[in-house]
Amino acid sequence: MLQIVAWYVSRWNIEVTFEEVRTHLGLETQRQWSLLAIARTTPGLLGLFSLVVLMAKALHPAHLPTRQAAWYCKAEPTFIDALASVRRYLWAHQNSPTPPAALGSLNSTSPFFDRLVEVACYAA
DSSP states (O other), X not given: OHHHHHHHHHTHHHHHHHHHHHHHHOXXXXXXXXXXXXXXXXXXXXXXXXXXXXXXXXXXXXXXXXXXXXXXOOSSOOHHHHHHHHHHHHHHHHSOSSOOGGGTTOOTTSHHHHHHHHHHHHHO
């Protein structure tokens, strides 16, 4: 019995990885119902998962910022925290640091703007 529990626990990291790839990157969605589609896209999505994790680690080598809920304190960051961190970095460096004139008084350093970007990073 102890051996069965040990096998189950040793697979936990793998199971969590597949669940995160399903949830956030679309592994095994309706578009992938054929075996050929699965064979084509699964390695790419798992590679993307690895790339996001490595980029997040490179961006935040000491401590990855994690989103906390008032009712639940996470002990460690999850994949969505890594994905949001990479999104925030890519969006910030892809776009101009100054907002277009059409945005008027919306400043890219305002707390409101930062909150909008954070929401978009986690929701996208």
